[in-house]
Amino acid sequence: MAMRCKRCRGAAVIEVRRHNAAFCRDCFFHYVGQQVTRAIAKHRMLAPADRVLVAVSGGKDSLALWDLLLGLGYQTDGLYLSLGIGAYSERSKRVCEEFAAARGATLVARDLAAEHGYTIPEAARRGGRSSCGVCGLSKRYVFNRAALDGGYDVVATGHNLDDEAAVLFANTLRWDTAAMARQFPVLEATRPGLVKKVKPLYRLAERETAAYCILKGIDYVVEECPLVGGNTQMRHKETLNRMEEQSPGTKHSFLFGYLERAAELLRVADVAELAECSRCGMTTQAPDDPAEAPVCAFCRSKARLVKSLPVVEGSGEPQGGAPVDHFEVTAG
Amino acid sequence: MAMRCKRCRGAAVIEVRRHNAAFCRDCFFHYVGQQVTRAIAKHRMLAPADRVLVAVSGGKDSLALWDLLLGLGYQTDGLYLSLGIGAYSERSKRVCEEFAAARGATLVARDLAAEHGYTIPEAARRGGRSSCGVCGLSKRYVFNRAALDGGYDVVATGHNLDDEAAVLFANTLRWDTAAMARQFPVLEATRPGLVKKVKPLYRLAERETAAYCILKGIDYVVEECPLVGGNTQMRHKETLNRMEEQSPGTKHSFLFGYLERAAELLRVADVAELAECSRCGMTTQAPDDPAEAPVCAFCRSKARLVKSLPVVEGSGEPQGGAPVDHFEVTAG
Numbered sequence: 043m044a045m046r047c048k049r050c051r052g053a054a055v056i057e058v059r060r061h062n063a064a065f066c067r068d069c070f071f072h073y074v075g076q077q078v079t080r081a082i083a084k085h086r087m088l089a090p091a092d093r094v095l096v097a098v099s100g101g102k103d104s105l106a107l108w109d110l111l112l113g114l115g116y117q118t119d120g121l122y123l124s125l126g127i128g129a130y131s132e133r134s135k136r137v138c139e140e141f142a143a144a145r146g147a148t149l150v151a152r153d154l155a156a157e158h159g160y161t162i163p164e165a166a167r168r169g170g171r172s173s174c175g176v177c178g179l180s181k182r183y184v185f186n187r188a189a190l191d192g193g194y195d196v197v198a199t200g201h202n203l204d205d206e207a208a209v210l211f212a213n214t215l216r217w218d219t220a221a222m223a224r225q226f227p228v229l230e231a232t233r234p235g236l237v238k239k240v241k242p243l244y245r246l247a248e249r250e251t252a253a254y255c256i257l258k259g260i261d262y263v264v265e266e267c268p269l270v271g272g273n274t275q276m277r278h279k280e281t282l283n284r285m286e287e288q289s290p291g292t293k294h295s296f297l298f299g300y301l302e303r304a305a306e307l308l309r310v311a312d313v314a315e316l317a318e319c320s321r322c323g324m325t326t327q328a329p330d331d332p333a334e335a336p337v338c339a340f341c342r343s344k345a346r347l348v349k350s351l352p353v354v355e356g357s358g359e360p361q362g363g364a365p366v367d368h369f370e371v372t373a374g
Numbered sequence: 375m376a377m378r379c380k381r382c383r384g385a386a387v388i389e390v391r392r393h394n395a396a397f398c399r400d401c402f403f404h405y406v407g408q409q410v411t412r413a414i415a416k417h418r419m420l421a422p423a424d425r426v427l428v429a430v431s432g433g434k435d436s437l438a439l440w441d442l443l444l445g446l447g448y449q450t451d452g453l454y455l456s457l458g459i460g461a462y463s464e465r466s467k468r469v470c471e472e473f474a475a476a477r478g479a480t481l482v483a484r485d486l487a488a489e490h491g492y493t494i495p496e497a498a499r500r501g502g503r504s505s506c507g508v509c510g511l512s513k514r515y516v517f518n519r520a521a522l523d524g525g526y527d528v529v530a531t532g533h534n535l536d537d538e539a540a541v542l543f544a545n546t547l548r549w550d551t552a553a554m555a556r557q558f559p560v561l562e563a564t565r566p567g568l569v570k571k572v573k574p575l576y577r578l579a580e581r582e583t584a585a586y587c588i589l590k591g592i593d594y595v596v597e598e599c600p601l602v603g604g605n606t607q608m609r610h611k612e613t614l615n616r617m618e619e620q621s622p623g624t625k626h627s628f629l630f631g632y633l634e635r636a637a638e639l640l641r642v643a644d645v646a647e648l649a650e651c652s653r654c655g656m657t658t659q660a661p662d663d664p665a666e667a668p669v670c671a672f673c674r675s676k677a678r679l680v681k682s683l684p685v686v687e688g689s690g691e692p693q694g695g696a697p698v699d700h701f702e703v704t705a706g
Contacts, residue, residue, distance in 0.1 A: 214546060214628075215617075215624060215627070215628050215631075216627050216628070216631050217627075217628070217631030217632050217634075217635045217636045218631075219635050219636055219639065277620065281613060281616070281617060284613070285547075285613060288609065292547060295547070295548050295549075296546075296547050296548070296549070299547075299548050299549030299550075300549050302549075303549045303551050303643070304549045304551055304640070307551065307639050307640055307642065307643060308636070308639055310639065311635070311639060
């Protein structure tokens with residue numbers, strides 16, 4: 043028997059098992075829009091007058107997000123950061139440019155190598171942090187800084203339910219309570235150097251953002267980043283997918299149960315004292331020793347990565363000054 | 375190359391990957407004893423003068439526990455509860471009796487059908503709670519009550535690292551913060567009707583208690599309970615086993631990270647107000663409506679299960695009075 047749309051009883055094109063629902067094309071768009079507006083309203087993510095910078099990678103999540111925010115009438119520009127991952131980065135940038143051009147929207151482009159002297163593959167070859175680690179750190183830094191420079195009120199990212207559940211799962215498995223305490227669909231700008239961050243897609247599953255793009259005819263980069271292979275987050279996603287298969291709604295109740303019942307209790311674990319980085323002026327965690335100059339994780343990582351190149355900002359790698367993990371950014 | 379014992383460099387008989395160790399027979403006994411004495415000392419589980427009631431099922435965990443506590447010189451009696459699961463229960467009881475007889479130790483035997491009018495298979499057939507649910511509820515009730523009746527200071531159960539990690543995993547997946555707040559290696563007797571409960575094996579993995587029994591020549595019931603097939607806890611154990619395989623120490627850091635960093639923060643979620651059950655006098659959660667007589671989960675479940683039999687204690691199933699999940703007991 044063919045599935046019927048839960049809303050209009052027409053022929054369904056997609057099933058959403060965790061909501062015990064199926065939708066036709068139009069009602070699916072309605073459902074997706076409803077989930078996003080509910081997310082925005084519940085967490086006061088965006089005000090109508092806000093200038094929003096949408097971090098776009100060329101993947102399904104970030105382009106679906108930009109499309110949805112444009113459709114809802116928000117003032118959005120896109121931000122694309124070139125990571126220097128060869129043809130993958132070039133194709134990703136082109137997809138974002140075409141998306142923006144087709145909608146008459148503005149795409150701000152930044153380039154990691156031009157501005158900071160390294161690409162992600164170079165960083166990966168030099169060891170230290172994993173390539174995903176350096177990439178996340180670089181994106182968080184550049185997005186925040188670009189929003190500050192451009193006078194934007196909010197940075198919006200395309201993190202979906204699967205991303206958020208997987209990050210929470212990883213943090214919970216080792217009870218990294220400080221990281222857990224900072225995981226929330228909205229992070230307010232608690233200091234002058236920080237821009238507000240929001241995740242309007244946190245109620246939508248990965249396959250729903252993919253379906254949205256396909257049904258809307260949005261061209262996106264389907265391939266995973268070539269450097270991501272077998273990382274921990276992918277392993278956790280597979281574990282969660284197996285549990286979701288056996289018991290639909292597992293991811294939803296894990297993430298939402300956390301947000302509703304536990305996040306508040308763990309909030310006290312986020313005890314990081316913040317300070318201004320002595321090199322770049324951005325916000326970082328204050329060093330334990332008050333006599334020591336604060337240096338943010340990005341400046342320390344960059345100094346280590348580019349020290350063999352002619353232009354070096356720092357003279358070594360000082361102790362202390364752990365990263366302010368204000369926001370986790372995925373490749374999706 | 376043959377594995378060497380980490381402690382004496384002799385030929386090892388067992389590897390303990392999460393501790394990056396391997397042990398010969400004697401050094402493995404030393405390791406097991408050390409983990410148990412560390413658990414007892416860290417959580418002040420037992421004092422030398424305590425009269426300890428060890429809940430034994432005939433499985434590897436509870437018999438290893440009894441053997442270890444006897445070896446450490448504690449004053450212990452065993453308690454076996456017949457659950458009426460046919461030949462499985464009969465064989466389990468015999469194994470416990472033989473264990474006790476060989477050591478000149480006292481085994482207290484109770485019988486669920488004789489004392490309360492139902493067996494676990496009967497309860498399973500009548501629907502309502504799952505057989506594992508009724509079994510856990512019945513054991514918690516009978517163990518606590520038997521310890522009170524016999525004037526014991528502490529009830530000790532054989533919960534191991536795998537059990538505790540799986541229960542925590544289940545509660546964390548749905549963020550049942552109240553249940554999480556009560557999961558701890560020791561639960562003090564906070565009211566006159568409650569007996570202190572301890573889990574001295576929480577630092578040892580399932581395969582270590584099995585290896586202990588095999589190497590010590592302790593005869594135990596290897597088969598799982600025939601009613602347990604495919605329950606949620608077994609599924610969660612499989613998920614954790616897969617993660618442990620990929621990343622040894624996952625269970626350890628999940629459980630210990632919780633106990634060290636999160637349990638205290640979640641403690642406030644255990645807000646249950648306690649009262650005396652109006653039928654049996656044991657401790658239960660107070661009903662929301664203060665005009666209502668408190669009835670504990672065990673008495674409610676029993677009334678429902680035996681209402682078709684001649685002897686009925688209650689006249690129906692009152693609302694309210696959720697179970698005091700003072701302690702989770704497994705079949706192991």
